[in-house]
Amino acid sequence: MEEISLEPQKVERAFLVGIQEPGMSREDAEDHLAELASLTDTMGVGVAGQQIARVARPTPQLYLGAGKADEIKALADAHEADVIIFDTDLSPSQQRNWEELTGVAVIDRQEVILDIFAGRAQTREARLQVGLARMEYSLPRLRRAWTHLERQRGGAGMRGGPGELQLEVDRRVVMERITRFKRQLAEVRKQRAVQRQARGARPVPTAAIVGYTNAGKSSLLKRLTGADVFIEDKLFATLDTTTRRILLPNNQPLLLTDTVGFIRKLPHGLVEAFKATLEEAALADFLVHVLDISNPKIEEHYRVTNEVLEELGAGDRKTIIVLNKADREHDPYLLAQFRRHNPLTFKTSVATGEGIESLLQAFADHFILPMRRLHLRIPHNRFDLVNLVHREGTVHDQRHEADGVWLDADIPLRHLKDLAPFEPAPPD
Ligand SMILES: Nc1nc2c(ncn2[C@@H]2O[C@H](COP(=O)(O)OP(=O)(O)OP(=O)(O)O)[C@@H](O)[C@H]2O)c(=O)[nH]1
Numbered sequence: 376m377e378e379i380s381l382e383p384q385k386v387e388r389a390f391l392v393g394i395q396e397p398g399m400s401r402e403d404a405e406d407h408l409a410e411l412a413s414l415t416d417t418m419g420v421g422v423a424g425q426q427i428a429r430v431a432r433p434t435p436q437l438y439l440g441a442g443k444a445d446e447i448k449a450l451a452d453a454h455e456a457d458v459i460i461f462d463t464d465l466s467p468s469q470q471r472n473w474e475e476l477t478g479v480a481v482i483d484r485q486e487v488i489l490d491i492f493a494g495r496a497q498t499r500e501a502r503l504q505v506g507l508a509r510m511e512y513s514l515p516r517l518r519r520a521w522t523h524l525e526r527q528r529g530g531a532g533m534r535g536g537p538g539e540l541q542l543e544v545d546r547r548v549v550m551e552r553i554t555r556f557k558r559q560l561a562e563v564r565k566q567r568a569v570q571r572q573a574r575g576a577r578p579v580p581t582a583a584i585v586g587y588t589n590a591g592k593s594s595l596l597k598r599l600t601g602a603d604v605f606i607e608d609k610l611f612a613t614l615d616t617t618t619r620r621i622l623l624p625n626n627q628p629l630l631l632t633d634t635v636g637f638i639r640k641l642p643h644g645l646v647e648a649f650k651a652t653l654e655e656a657a658l659a660d661f662l663v664h665v666l667d668i669s670n671p672k673i674e675e676h677y678r679v680t681n682e683v684l685e686e687l688g689a690g691d692r693k694t695i696i697v698l699n700k701a702d703r704e705h706d707p708y709l710l711a712q713f714r715r716h717n718p719l720t721f722k723t724s725v726a727t728g729e730g731i732e733s734l735l736q737a738f739a740d741h742f743i744l745p746m747r748r749l750h751l752r753i754p755h756n757r758f759d760l761v762n763l764v765h766r767e768g769t770v771h772d773q774r775h776e777a778d779g780v781w782l783d784a785d786i787p788l789r790h791l792k793d794l795a796p797f798e799p800a801p802p803d
Pocket residue numbers: 587588589590591592593594595605606607608609610611612613614635636637699700701702703723724725726727
């Protein structure tokens with residue numbers, strides 16, 4: 376590995392490169408660039424300048440054509456930038472070529488998001504998840520070294536940032552580390568599954584608050600439950616799930632879970648990594664999809680979140696849509712527009728309290744888990760179904776007999792079709 380600098384290069388002035396793909400409006404490209412600026416700011420690096428590049432077809436060398444690349448280099452120089460950040464994925468060789476061309480650190484959107492996640496991960500599981508995603512990202516890029524921190528930090532479960540990683544270890548060691556992290560994660564996840572099972576036999580419906588980052592999910596949980604959760608006007612304030620119980624106006628209890636926010640082009644490693652955490656969302660009975668009504672990209676945010684939910688297997692869950700931040704300036708037609716898609720759409724402001732009562736009433740009206748009482752005989756070789764009944768239903772009685780496990784339980788209707796075949800015919 377050539378060209379290893381001994382000190383990680385400290386970066387503090389970023390030049391941002393937005394990408395305008397064919398068919399994309401200038402306005403869209405600008406909104407995306409504004410989001411990258413917000414990510415950069417969240418990472419703790421100042422934005423010195425920015426430029427949108429129109430790209431008809433990415434080139435393998437630099438992503439941009441040679442002329443455009445020289446122009447970016449000159450602009451970054453003029454702004455005295457020490458890091459150039461691309462709002463798109465760069466391959467390891469494109470990244471290397473850019474660094475050779477410009478002499479400054481060059482990173483892409485994924486790396487910014489990974490860095491933010493690494494800085495925010497709190498629980499052991501989150502640290503392992505982010506650490507893993509980051510190592511997999513770093514593996515083909517081991518020669519680079521940069522940092523925006525005064526001192527190197529021990530984020531994400533690896534000692535030091537990418538700089539130290541590069542200096543300290545070679546590829547093989549990283550691969551061993553990846554294997555170890557995967558093993559540890561599997562352990563943590565097993566424990567989580569056990570805990571979930573222990574909580575399993577509860578008739579209390581669960582709802583997960585999901586949505587684009589910064590929409591106000593944690594603020595909503597706090598408003599509804601008084602939970603002391605972390606809220607910040609930065610991206611990815613929340614990485615770990617928090618669950619709180621509330622009593623709805625009809626005295627029915629509901630478990631509400633706050634989850635990590637989504638963003639467009641979320642690095643795939645992170646979606647993979649956070650699948651376990653997001654299982655809480657995937658397993659919830661209902662979803663509360665929070666959107667920032669004042670954000671001009673609200674429709675894209677809606678689409679991106681739905682795509683991730685789809686990937687998590689929660690695309691078909693019954694959902695209430697919350698158009699939050701209604702105290703801010705917004706398009707008054709959005710409510711009607713969203714209601715055409717989903718009649719269960721509500722406009723709120725966590726800041727002023729507007730719409731919160733109606734939202735709680737809607738939870739009460741629509742988040743009652745429809746259950747049916749079944750008497751089942753499940754053969755011994757279908758223990759998965761016995762588990763399912765325990766996990767999702769309320770068991771009133773259970774007997775182990777020679778011909779199977781006899782269960783008397785309330786079952787959520789959505790599992791009816793799996794279980795109905797095991798209802799013995801009534802004796803005549
Ligand atoms: N004006 C206004 N600001 C709000 C409202 N709700 C939340 N905010 C602000 O929006 C910012 C983001 O709020 P969070 O609750 O952290 O958002 P989140 O969806 O949990 O964000 P992540 O955890 O980063 O995904 C904070 O500065 C909140 O104070 C609202 O109704 N009106």
